[in-house]
Each structure stands twice: as structure tokens, then as C-alpha cells.
Amino acid sequence: MxxxxxxxxxxxxxxxxxxxxxxxxxxxxxxxxxxxxxxxxxxxxxxxxxxxxxxxxxxxxxxxxxxxxxxxxxxxxxxxxxxxxxxxxxxxxxxxxxxxLGTALVTGLLSVTSALRALLLWRSEMDRRARREARQREALSLASHELRRPLQSLLLASDLLRHAETQEQRTHLLALIEDGAAQLASRADLTRLNDLYLDVTLRPRAQDLRPLLERFAAPRVELSLPLEPLVWPVDGDRLRQIVENLVENALKYTDGPVEVALREVGSQPEVTVRDHGSGLSDTLHGQVFLPYDQGPRGLRGGQGLGLPLVRRYARAHGGDVTLAAAPGGGLQATVRLGQPAGTRAETQAAGGAGLLQARSDAG
Structure with a gap:
């Protein structure tokens, strides 16, 4: 040019x-x-x-x-x-x-390259193995945490069964044992530990939520349930674990009653668990959802795994869990349920007809 x-x-x-x-x-x-x-x-x-x-x-x-x-x-x-x-x-x-300079003692550059490549591959494999083992330990820790309650229930019911005097008492205790065994089977499936506790694969079905919460009635637990069926697609076993963990934490933080309520807010179910203890500062409301965090004083006998699992299950249901100061003192945990993965398309396609039928059946 x-x-x-x-x-x-x-x-x-x-x-x-x-x-x-x-x-x-x-x-x-x-x-x-x-x-x-x-x-x-x-x-x-x-x-x-x-x-x-x-x-x-x-x-x-x-x-x-x-x-x-x-x-x-x-x-x-x-x-x-x-x-x-x-x-x-x-x-x-x-x-x-x-x-x-760093490999001056090595006989040739090709050998050094091969050695570095082998070292990197070894390090990568060790990292993968460490992550895999960490996930396995986490799954086993969560499984151990969640097996404790049904095991305690089984031991208590079996001990009471030995001293049962009437057929009605024995029938009730046998039902408790059957329920505890079912919960053990649900929470201890070794082939599904990742699906149960890490990646959380739900098995939802539309059902009335009231019977799931009625089982938590106890001398220190006050229930407030709607009169009409509240039908929603949930994995019943996982929802039970959510409420179990929240109620257990609330009972440990207060000597007073714990209030469990179910209501429909904005066309979606909402479960609240409220205690009358000393509560938590706002800065700790998010921190306690971190694994192994036991709160400002540490829960008595707790491992700091319950609340992280609650949040994991709530989000798998398309919702979330939040903590807030309760009016008049204490702490209130609110679980808002959404549509679990895999049910949104079915619910939209059916135009809600399936849920209405389930609501009618439950009534």
C-alpha cells in the first residue's frame, strides 16, 4: 500500500x-x-x-x-x-x-512435565476424594441426627409396651412402634442418603397437612390448625422432619409452651413454630442456618444440623424458612411452602383440579 x-x-x-x-x-x-x-x-x-x-x-x-x-x-x-x-x-x-530453576535436579524437561502432570492429577483426585468423603460424612451426620428421634420413640414405646395393662394401650403403643419403624426406614435408606440429605429429591403428593401436624400435640406443644382441610403437594416425611427439628429447638430454648400453627397465607400453606424463650438477635437469624452453628449459647446436646436441614427441605419444597422475634418475646420460625420441584407443571396443567379433589377426599 x-x-x-x-x-x-x-x-x-x-x-x-x-x-x-x-x-x-x-x-x-x-x-x-x-x-x-x-x-x-x-x-x-x-x-x-x-x-x-x-x-x-x-x-x-x-x-x-x-x-x-x-x-x-x-x-x-x-x-x-x-x-x-x-x-x-x-x-x-x-x-x-x-x-x-525449581527442577534443576530432574534429568530433562519432558520428565519434569510428566511429573508435574502426574502430581496435578494426583492432587485433583485427592481433592475429589476429600469432597466425596466430606459429603458422605455430612450425609451420615445428618442421618444420625434425624434417626435419633424415631429411635428414642421406639425405645420408649417398646419399654411402655412391656407394662401395658389394656388392649387399647397396647394397640396405641404398637402404632407408635410402627410409625417409628417407618420413620427409621424413611430416614436411613443407605441407597438414598444423597437424595435424603444432600441433593434432596422429594417424593411429594397432595395431602391434607393437618394430620401431619396433629402428631406433634403434647403437654408443652399447643396446636392451632384450620377447621377445613389444607391440601398441598408435600413429601410428608420431609415435612415431618422440618416440624420436628423446629419444635425440638423451641423446646430446648424455653421452659414454657411451644405454639405450632398451620394457616393459609396468600393461597400457600405456612407453618409457624413459636417459643417464649429469650429469642435471638437479628444478626443471628441467618447465622443459625449454617451447619454446626449451635446458636449464641449452643443448644443442649445439639449438633447444629437441624436448622440447616430444615432450610434445605423447605427450599426443596419451593419455599423457605425464616426466623423473627415473636410479639411479646421469644422466637418464631416460619416455614412457607411452595410447589416442590416436579409438581409445578402437573399442578398448572390440571388447573388445580387434582388438589381440589384431594381436598374434597380429605374432607
Missing amino acids: QAYQVAELTPGLGADERREFRDRALSSARNPSQFTQLREIEGYGEARLSLIERYLLQGTPDASALAAREAVALSAQASQYAKAMEGRYVAALLLMRRVL
Whole structure:
């Protein structure tokens, strides 16, 4: 392009000679393969080799000037690219120097590369194994935490069964034992530990939520349930674990009664568990959902796993759990249920008919 521009400005040159210079420049512009890293160079600015070809084909003095200007700009972009590559090469050389100095006792660079690659693969495998073992420990810790209550219930019911005097008492205690055994089976399936406690795969079905909460009635637990069925797609076993953990925590934090309520808020179920203890500061409301955090004083005998599991199950149901100061003192945990994964599309497609039928059946 410079030669062609000089030819254009040189008096005495014939049209054929000028055309020859132009054809040389045009041939160069039409052969982008001779310019290595052209795409990368063009990425450093607006100049393009194709524009030079277009201007040359116009054959006018103004177009020739534009082509020359484009070539200068493209050359400047090439200089920027060269500087960038120079910095990379310098960094690469420095890195190579450090590697060579650090591996001076190794017989050859190829052996060093193989050793480093093997070391990286080993480290990666060790990291994967550590993460896998950590997940297994977490699943086993959560399973141990959740098996404690049904085991206690089984032991207590079996002990009482030995001293039962009437058939009615024995029937009631046998029902408690059957329920405890079912909960053990639900929470201790070794083939589903990840689905139960880590990745949380639910098995939801539409059901009345009131019977799920009625089992928590106790001398220190006051229930407030709606008169009409409140039907919602939930995994009953997981919802039971949610309420169990919240009630257990509330009982440990207060010597007074614990209030469990179920109501429908904005067409969605909401379960609240309220105690009358000393409560928590606002800054700790989120902290206690971290694994192994036991609150400001530490729960008596707690492991700090209950609330994190509650949040995991609540979010798997498409909802969440929050803590707030209760009116008049104490702490209130609120579990708002949404649509569990896998049930949204079915519910929308059915137009709610299935839930209405389930509500009618439960009534």
C-alpha cells in the first residue's frame, strides 16, 4: 500500500505502472492467509483487511487514500498485538525459567512435565476424594441426627409396651412402634442418603397437612390448625422432619409452651413454630442456618444440623424458612411452602383440579 501510494503521487508514471502497483496491493489484500493471526490483530481495533480490498477496487484517489489509511491502522493494530504477545512471551519465559530453576535436579524437561502432570492429577483426585468423603460424612451426620428421634420413640414405646395393662394401650403403643419403624426406614435408606440429605429429591403428593401436624400435640406443644382441610403437594416425611427439628429447638430454648400453627397465607400453606424463650438477635437469624452453628449459647446436646436441614427441605419444597422475634418475646420460625420441584407443571396443567379433589377426599 505504501508503494502504491508513492506511485500515485509520483509524476511521470504511466497508468499501467500505477495499475501494476495497485494490483500488487490488491493481490496482497485478497490473500489473508499470508497474514498470521489476522483475526486476533483485527480484534484490536476497527481496521480490516477486507476494507482495503474494497477501497482498492473502487480505484479512485479518495478510495486509495482510505485504503492507505486503513493499512496504517491495521499495521498499528499489529503492533499492539505484537506488544501484547511480547508480554505473554516474557511472562512465559519467566515462568519457564522458574520451572527450570525449581527442577534443576530432574534429568530433562519432558520428565519434569510428566511429573508435574502426574502430581496435578494426583492432587485433583485427592481433592475429589476429600469432597466425596466430606459429603458422605455430612450425609451420615445428618442421618444420625434425624434417626435419633424415631429411635428414642421406639425405645420408649417398646419399654411402655412391656407394662401395658389394656388392649387399647397396647394397640396405641404398637402404632407408635410402627410409625417409628417407618420413620427409621424413611430416614436411613443407605441407597438414598444423597437424595435424603444432600441433593434432596422429594417424593411429594397432595395431602391434607393437618394430620401431619396433629402428631406433634403434647403437654408443652399447643396446636392451632384450620377447621377445613389444607391440601398441598408435600413429601410428608420431609415435612415431618422440618416440624420436628423446629419444635425440638423451641423446646430446648424455653421452659414454657411451644405454639405450632398451620394457616393459609396468600393461597400457600405456612407453618409457624413459636417459643417464649429469650429469642435471638437479628444478626443471628441467618447465622443459625449454617451447619454446626449451635446458636449464641449452643443448644443442649445439639449438633447444629437441624436448622440447616430444615432450610434445605423447605427450599426443596419451593419455599423457605425464616426466623423473627415473636410479639411479646421469644422466637418464631416460619416455614412457607411452595410447589416442590416436579409438581409445578402437573399442578398448572390440571388447573388445580387434582388438589381440589384431594381436598374434597380429605374432607
